[in-house]
Amino acid sequence: MKEKEIKKLLNKFNTGKCSPGELEMLKTLMQELEQDNDIPIQTHRLKEQIWEKIENDLNGDQKLRRLNTAWLKVAAVLLVTTVAGIFFSRLLKKPDNEAVQIAYQTITAPRGEMQEIVLPDSTVVHLNAASTIKFPVAFNGKKRELFLLEGEAYFEVRHDAKRPFLVHTGRVTTQVLGTTFNIKFYKDLPDLQVFVNSGKVEIHDQAHTLGMYTPQQLLTYNKLKESFVRGNISDDHLLSWMHDDLILDNVSFREIAVYLENRYNVNFKYTGKKDTRQRYSVRFSNKLTIRQVVDILQLIDGRKYQLKGNNLTIK
Structure with a gap:
C-alpha cells in the first residue's frame, strides 16, 4: 500500500468517514505494526487507542465520533511515518535469494x-x-x-x-x-x-x-x-461451473457465449446485430449436448442459430 493511500485512509478515519471496508483495511495496517518489534512504546499506546476506536466504529458505536479527536491527528502522523517506514524498508530490502532464478x-x-x-x-x-x-x-x-x-x-x-x-x-x-x-x-x-x-x-x-x-x-x-x-451474494451460483448445472444470473449474452465456447469448444459467429443491452438468467445442465443448448438459446433469445462443426452462427 502506497504512503499516499495510507495518509488518505487515516485522514478519512480522523473525520469519521471510513467505510466498513476501509476500517478493515486499517485493521490490516495495525496488524502489520504488531509484527514489528522496533516500534516506539508511545506509538504502541496510541495504536491501542486507535484500535479501540476502530472496533467501536465497526460495531456501530457513534458516540466516539463526538469526542475530541485531536489526539487522533497526532496518532495519524506517527502511524503514517511508522507504517510507511515498515513498508518501504521491506521494499528496499534485498531478498536473500535475489540471485536465484525463479522457475x-x-x-x-x-x-x-x-x-x-x-x-x-x-x-x-x-x-x-x-x-x-x-x-x-x-x-x-x-x-x-x-x-x-x-x-x-x-x-x-x-x-x-x-x-x-x-x-x-x-x-x-x-x-x-x-x-x-x-x-x-x-x-x-x-x-x-x-x-x-x-x-x-x-x-x-x-x-x-x-x-x-x-x-x-x-x-x-x-x-x-x-x-x-x-x-x-446469498447463493453459490458463482461456483456452479464446478458442479452439475451452470447457473448464470443477470449476465450479458457475451458472458453466456464465453462460458459455452469454453465448455463445448465452439466458436460463436454473428452475421446479424449483436445484442449488447439484453441481460439473461439461464441454467444449463452439464449433461446437455451443444445441440440441446442451441435449442434452449433460440427459445430464450429469439434469434436463429446454426451449428456446423465447431462454429455456431447467430443470425
Whole structure:
C-alpha cells in the first residue's frame, strides 16, 4: 500500500468517514505494526487507542465520533511515518535469494475440460475450461505468488500465517493467508470478479486498496474504468461451473457465449446485430449436448442459430 493511500485512509478515519471496508483495511495496517518489534512504546499506546476506536466504529458505536479527536491527528502522523517506514524498508530490502532464478510452471485447462491442480504448498486450484495459471515450481520466499493469466479458478488455499498467498490477475492482486475463493478473469469480458467462499480476502489494484472481503461477498472490478463495486451474494451460483448445472444470473449474452465456447469448444459467429443491452438468467445442465443448448438459446433469445462443426452462427 502506497504512503499516499495510507495518509488518505487515516485522514478519512480522523473525520469519521471510513467505510466498513476501509476500517478493515486499517485493521490490516495495525496488524502489520504488531509484527514489528522496533516500534516506539508511545506509538504502541496510541495504536491501542486507535484500535479501540476502530472496533467501536465497526460495531456501530457513534458516540466516539463526538469526542475530541485531536489526539487522533497526532496518532495519524506517527502511524503514517511508522507504517510507511515498515513498508518501504521491506521494499528496499534485498531478498536473500535475489540471485536465484525463479522457475515457473504454466498450466492451461483446454477448452471442454476442467482441471484440478495441487500447488507446491498443497493449495488446490480448480481450473475452469480455457483457463491458464502460472506458478513457481517451489514456494521458497516469504510470499506464495502465482498468476491467473486467463479464465476462472477456484482456490482452496492452505493456511500459512507466515507466508501470504497472492494471486495476480492483470492490475488486481488478491491476498489471503488461508481461505477459499473464486476469481473470474476473462479477457473478453469487461469485469474481473472475486467471490469469497470462506475466510478473509484482501484485494488491491496498482493504485488503490479495494478492501477486505468476507464470505458471500463479491468484488466486481471494471478493467477499463478501474472502478469497483462490492456486493453480497446469498447463493453459490458463482461456483456452479464446478458442479452439475451452470447457473448464470443477470449476465450479458457475451458472458453466456464465453462460458459455452469454453465448455463445448465452439466458436460463436454473428452475421446479424449483436445484442449488447439484453441481460439473461439461464441454467444449463452439464449433461446437455451443444445441440440441446442451441435449442434452449433460440427459445430464450429469439434469434436463429446454426451449428456446423465447431462454429455456431447467430443470425
